[in-house]
Amino acid sequence: MEWYIAVIEAVMMLFAWSLLYKENPFYRFGEHICIGLYLGFTLHMGIDVLLKRVFIPLATGKGTISLVLAVILGLLFYTRYVKPVAFLGRWSTGVLMGVGSGVAVMGAIKPMIVGQLEQGSWFAPGMQGFNNLIMTISTVSTVAYFLFTYKPVGWLKHLSTLGRAILMACFGVTLGTFLLSNIGFPIGMMMKLVAPPGSYVSILALVVIGYDVLSGRRSSATGQSA
Amino acid sequence: MCFEQDMGTFYSGAPPDEAGLKHAFLMAKQKGVKVILFGTSGAGCKVYIDAILIDTEQFWKPLRYGEDWVNFGWLPGFETAMAGFARDVPGTCRVDVYGKRVEELPIMKNIKTLNDVAGIWYSTNTNPDMLPRQWSPVEYKGLKWTICQTLFASVPWIMPYVDKGSITGYVADQRGAGEYEMLLGKLGMGATFMDAQSLGHLYGIALIIAANVHYLYARGAKKSGSKEK
Numbered sequence: 418m419e420w421y422i423a424v425i426e427a428v429m430m431l432f433a434w435s436l437l438y439k440e441n442p443f444y445r446f447g448e449h450i451c452i453g454l455y456l457g458f459t460l461h462m463g464i465d466v467l468l469k470r471v472f473i474p475l476a477t478g479k480g481t482i483s484l485v486l487a488v489i490l491g492l493l494f495y496t497r498y499v500k501p502v503a504f505l506g507r508w509s510t511g512v513l514m515g516v517g518s519g520v521a522v523m524g525a526i527k528p529m530i531v532g533q534l535e536q537g538s539w540f541a542p543g544m545q546g547f548n549n550l551i552m553t554i555s556t557v558s559t560v561a562y563f564l565f566t567y568k569p570v571g572w573l574k575h576l577s578t579l580g581r582a583i584l585m586a587c588f589g590v591t592l593g594t595f596l597l598s599n600i601g602f603p604i605g606m607m608m609k610l611v612a613p614p615g616s617y618v619s620i621l622a623l624v625v626i627g628y629d630v631l632s633g634r635r636s637s638a639t640g641q642s643a
Numbered sequence: 644m645c646f647e648q649d650m651g652t653f654y655s656g657a658p659p660d661e662a663g664l665k666h667a668f669l670m671a672k673q674k675g676v677k678v679i680l681f682g683t684s685g686a687g688c689k690v691y692i693d694a695i696l697i698d699t700e701q702f703w704k705p706l707r708y709g710e711d712w713v714n715f716g717w718l719p720g721f722e723t724a725m726a727g728f729a730r731d732v733p734g735t736c737r738v739d740v741y742g743k744r745v746e747e748l749p750i751m752k753n754i755k756t757l758n759d760v761a762g763i764w765y766s767t768n769t770n771p772d773m774l775p776r777q778w779s780p781v782e783y784k785g786l787k788w789t790i791c792q793t794l795f796a797s798v799p800w801i802m803p804y805v806d807k808g809s810i811t812g813y814v815a816d817q818r819g820a821g822e823y824e825m826l827l828g829k830l831g832m833g834a835t836f837m838d839a840q841s842l843g844h845l846y847g848i849a850l851i852i853a854a855n856v857h858y859l860y861a862r863g864a865k866k867s868g869s870k871e872k
Contacts, residue, residue: 455687462686466719469738520726524776528809532781535807587799595796597840598655600847601817604839605654605832 420614427615430606431622438626555583644680645725646695647767649687653694658820658833659792660766661695665829667764668702671711677750679760681715681736683724684769689716689740698832709739709748716740725777729757758785762811766792771801775809790814 432447471488474480490509497506537549561573562580569577609615644667648656670676680696682688692714696703706712715736718724727735732754733745745751753759757778763786765774771793780786788811791801795816804810814823817840820833 458690459686462689462717466717469742470719473742474737516723520723521776524722524726524779525772527782528775528779528804528807529772532807532809533803537806590799591796594798595794598795598816600840600843601655601795601836602652604817604836604843605658607839608835 423609424614424618426609427618430610431618435622438629554579559583644678644764645766646680646682646688646692647684647765647769647773648682648691649685650690650694651687652768653691654832654836655794655816656691656766656768656792657695657698658817658831658836659814659823660764661698661831662820662823662827662829662833663764663766663790663792663814664695664699665702665831666823666827668699668706668712669827671706675711676761678712679715679736679750679754680713681718681728683718683721683728684767685721686717692716709743710750713748713750714740722773722777725773729777729783732756732759756785757783760786762786762788762790764790764792767797768794771797771804771810775804779809780811781807781809788812792819 429447429450432443433451435441435447436444471480471484474484475488490512493505493509495506496502496504536553538546539550539553540546541549558576558580560580561569561576562584564573564577567573610619644660644663646656646660648660664678667676667678671678680692682692696714703712708714716739718728718735720727724735733751736745736751738744739748757763763774763778765771765778767774771791774789774791778786778789780789789809791804791810791813793801793813793815795818798813798815801810801813805813814820817833817836820831821837822833824830824833
């Protein structure tokens with residue numbers, strides 16, 4: 418990697434992380450650059466895709482009827498800026514929502530609904546049978562916890578307490594794995610800040626923060642004495 | 644290989660993805676496996692693919708672009724594009740990142756639907772549900788396997804799919820990358836980051852112990868103070 422890219426990378430990271438110290442102009446600058454770059458790049462990619470997949474095929478006579486229809490539906494989105502024909506934009510939204518939902522629901526039936534309803538045997542070999550048993554108990558007890566039609570007394574109370582314990586264990590696992598995942602982000606970035614040339618930027622940042630802390634103390638001390 | 648990632652998730656997604664990509668390119672060299680790359684999540688996935696290709700340069704450099712591997716960049720449409728890829732590959736991947744039409748790419752000659760693809764590597768940091776929904780080996784008999792590369796936090800999410808065979812296997816985060824690299828014999832980012840992660844966990848455990856000791860000490864002091872009163 419070119420040295421200046423590593424320096425820019427380290428500078429931008431430290432700009433972002435400087436918020437941990439306090440709100441400052443470096444952080445604001447980094448934030449604006451980041452949002453601006455992302456929006457600029459998304460716009461560039463959008464135009465690039467439109468050119469390659471829509472305009473060039475249409476201009477060279479390689480466009481299909483479905484492509485022309487898609488272009489018309491896409492252009493209908495802009496009718497919302499002209500009040501008398503603004504309702505036409507709803508057609509595009511409708512098609513987009515309908516296709517999206519249709520594609521998702523069609524694919525979901527087998528793996529997400531039918532597949533998950535199949536219960537494995539409790540007597541399956543090895544740990545599989547035990548896992549299946551745990552799954553059955555967890556499902557029934559969790560459902561019992563969310564059963565608000567009847568007052569939880571007797572066996573239902575014990576079952577719902579078990580359900581609550583299972584839910585807590587589940588949330589604990591989710592939180593723990595989420596934290597584990599998130600540790601990965603700073604670790605990867607940290608590598609850039611501890612090796613040259615990023616380490617020089619880190620040292621500079623520490624000097625700036627040190628100066629700010631000292632000058633802040635001095636000014637508060639002068640304020641108190643005054 | 645489909646990458647639903649962008650640069651914001653680079654250090655979490657790239658280690659396992661690079662391990663998978665290295666493996667794919669090694670298989671391409673040794674066994675003539677063909678590799679197709681794309682992303683459907685958003686414009687950022689194109690930059691992500693470019694970045695991991697820079698890191699794995701020595702693995703794809705001797706291979707022929709368009710014959711051994713191809714990069715379609717960003718296929719707009721998200722899940723709709725995934726559904727489109729399953730049913731009509733040439734209709735969804737019309738042009739590659741260089742603007743070359745799919746008909747001009749020899750690698751894509753016999754690939755019409757997902758049944759013509761042996762396996763899928765799906766990398767996501769958001770929603771792994773779309774993989775079994777659109778690209779399930781249960782649905783497409785030609786598809787032998789699907790691997791989901793995801794966050795460690797999403798492992799409990801995808802386990803029911805793995806149990807039912809809708810997803811063949813998974814590689815989770817930096818730990819998965821480290822394990823993959825060990826199996827592959829090509830150590831990289833994953834193995835390096837795992838050392839740092841282990842130390843990070845030790846630091847976390849130390850903080851938990853210190854905070855609890857402080858809490859118990861403070862509670863004890865408070866109790867003894869109230870007794871004296």
